Amino acid sequence: MEVAPDKSFSKELPDVQATSPDVRINLTRVGVKNVKKLVEVHRHEKRPVIFISNFDVYVDLPGSLKGANLSRNFEVIDEVLQQAIEGDVNQIEKLCSVVARKLLDRHEYADRTEVFMRSEFMVKRETPVSKTVCHEVVKVHARAVARRTFREPIVRKSIGAEVTGMTACPCAQNIMKERAMRVLQGLNVNKDTIDAFFSEVPMATHNQRGRGFLCIETDDDQHVDLEEIISILKESMSSGIYELLKRGDEGQVVLNAHKNPRFVEDCVREMAKKVLAEFDYLSGDSVVTIKQTNEESIHQHDAYAERRATIAELVDELNGDKQAND
Known part of the structure; x- marks a missing residue:
């Protein structure tokens, strides 16, 4: 038997998020957490910095809406990361503030957006004597909050x-110094020599x-x-x-x-x-x-x-x- 096509599939799917919830309560934060991205930030006359990053992205949600359109959060992150790769965004805290601003544009119902970025990147260092090159992992935190106003949004960012x-x-060191001083005095070492010794050799602690x-x-x-x-x-x-x-x-x-x-x-x-x-x-x-x-x-x-x-x-x-x- 031939089955007639379901014409309902040709219609636009309903936007469930835009419907009214059963419990009409405003929500402070709605969004996504632990969005993993590789971030490449360009620097003037230096090599790009690569950050292995986790993003948390939130918007506030009025009680009149059942849910937020979370796919827009991913779209904004990818869009701004592409700008960073192309050199338009050269600071990670600025990257967060650009994302926060764009989220206000995409989520017209939101009055506040918030972006957290937790990253790790490698810092090259030299040891103090042999000048041996080694690397160190530094944890980096960036954040931006955008608030809608009657004019331009107000954005605060942090790095x-x-x-x-x-x-x-210092406390234990002072205890050890007093003990060493008594020992040296007992060995008839004069005060000038004791002072010269302590100026060159700090005590254990x-x-x-x-x-x-x-x-x-x-x-x-x-x-x-x-x-x-x-x-x-x-x-x-x-x-x-x-x-x-x-x-x-x-x-x-x-x-x-x-x-x-x-x-x-x-x-x-x-x-x-x-x-x-x-x-x-x-x-x-x-x-x-x-x-x-x-x-x-x-x-x-x-x-x-x-x-x-x-x-x-x-x-x-x-x-x-x-x-x-x-």
């Missing part, structure tokens, strides 16, 4: 990184592997250099660490760390100070988030410190501290 380093405990995190949120028209963020993180701990070390390198890393002992609190404060020195052009409402976690070697817990503040708040605190010391 941050997480870097691993080494810290040496326990160490931690530190994980520093620094993120800066700005208006869309401002730029924060990712490589400078990474440098601030590395310089704020007692010493950097390396994947490959020759004997001379190993000794130098340990010496550097013990000559520069820092508590977890010291690392956060040092980052804040360096942020103000390096990014003094940023507007006062730029938001700085700093975190430091030290994995203790002689304790079963981790040490942690954090600060979140605007640039203006940090400037006021440091200026107040300078005036108090004058």
Whole structure:
């Protein structure tokens, strides 16, 4: 028997997402998570940077709609990534802000869009003595939030990184120094010789592997250099660490760390100070988030410190501290 064709297939399929839900409640975030993409960002007179990235992309949803059109999120991501490959987008936080803006265009019912990007990329480094070339994996975080207004959308973006380093405990080092001083005095070593010894040979202490995190949120028209963020993180701990070390390198890393002992609190404060020195052009409402976690070697817990503040708040605190010391 010949079956007549179903004419309903020739009609346009219904847009179920646009129908009214049974429960009419607004939703803060609707979207997709863990969208894996390879991102190639061009740089002026440098090799492109390759990021292995995960994207989380959200829009808000009014209570009048059953669902969001999630396929549009994938379309926007692919479109902007192609722009990045062609050189139109040369910063990953800018990539996120472009995606956030385009999502407002594609989701006409949304008042707010949000894009998270978590990435890993390789940084080339040289060891301090032998100058051996090695690589380090750095975790990078970027985010953008776009809000619809009666005029142009308001976009805030952020860029941050997480870097691993080494810290040496000042407290235990001071205990060891006092003990060594008593031993040297008992051996009739004169004070000048003792002082000269301690200036060249720092005392033993326990160490931690530190994980520093620094993120800066700005208006869309401002730029924060990712490589400078990474440098601030590395310089704020007692010493950097390396994947490959020759004997001379190993000794130098340990010496550097013990000559520069820092508590977890010291690392956060040092980052804040360096942020103000390096990014003094940023507007006062730029938001700085700093975190430091030290994995203790002689304790079963981790040490942690954090600060979140605007640039203006940090400037006021440091200026107040300078005036108090004058």
